[in-house]
Amino acid sequence: MTQTLADMRRDYTRDGLTEAQAPTDPFILFGQWFEEAVRTEQPPVEANAMVLATVDAEQQPHCRVLLLKGVDSHGFVFYTNYESAKGQQIAVQPKAAMTFFWPTLERQVRIEGTIEQVSAEESDAYYRVRPLGSRLGAWASPQSRVITGREELEARVAEIQTRFARQEEPPRPPHWGGYRLVPHRIEFWQGRSSRLHDRLDYQRDGEGWRRQRLAP
Template sequence: MTQALADMRRDYTRDGLTEANAPGEPFALFRQWFEDAVKTEQPPVEANAMTLATVDAQGRPHCRVLLLKGLDDQGFTFFTNYDSAKGQQLAASPFAAMTFFWPTLERQVRIEGRAVKVTPQESDAYYQVRPLGSRLGAWASPQSRVIADRAQLEGLLKATEQRFSDTQPDCPQHWGGYRLVPERIEFWQGRASRLHDRLNYRLDDHSWVRERLAP
């Protein structure tokens, strides 16, 4: 197994990333790369899937895959249960990081910054366009808590369905969005012989500074 892992490698030759084809700020480049990923990546890869890393009160890191649900010039938005493990971690330390990986394009984007809650109006607007099952699930699931078995979860969902049998569920107060406000965004383009292109944008006194990093 160890040797098999050591022998696993792939040479990246699809594209390059130079300063000449990169804008002075990162959001335009992210949008272009994201559009490329939507057009190129095939299931089971989801273009808006990203790994979110957080840190708990003891300084221990945690990460999981989530779906990006909003993007504007303020930052990158995702939604969750505020009482979940990640919600508690963000309450203890608001700093977080995201990583997008698009294997077909041989591209990766790393984003670091501070996570802040979106407004209740933003959370409600997204909640209302979710499928009914997802809206009910936000009420039914005590996310990240230990439960006895699958039957308990299904029982909680059934009780929630009965509760809202005559009305549409509203957005729970314990559920909503976070916006990761970036302080650093790195674009990684795979290149041959592991000499990858890495363009890093860092926020310096409200202005973006672009710089090349060694692979």
């Protein structure tokens, strides 16, 4: 039976989010929710998949799915090609928003802030632990550029394989590395019954965070 869009209604009843249970530091709450998502979300959902939004010079927003590769007390780290469309957008406007959706847990986290490149040492360290194919792919793919066909990509991979055939450890391409989203706002959304969801919004306030509840 085909479900129509009008039929697609789910009531969220799994959990709640109260001020009493939520830590005053949103990074702690993110850590708790992320750990739970890793434990609970079933493949093929990747708990570290998120949508990253950036804007270009004309204020046109762009968003795409990326994988979170690190989180620390400064922010949320992902890796990509610095010359990609998103890299160029970030160079012009170093602001971004990141959204996680964990459907089994009926949760969403929205993060907004400024973007900075991670240090070369941090990017090197992550590049080194990637599978060889991904390391070579980072050299071979001119991410976001128009290519003539799949063959061009495969030819570029073959050329890179030859170039680095004698090197056990290909170096990190200078155009590939990490960005950190340093948040000034983190919102936690827990689905509740009858669309009366819980939303706790943390806004950076000096060294700490100010928290408020938003209407669903």
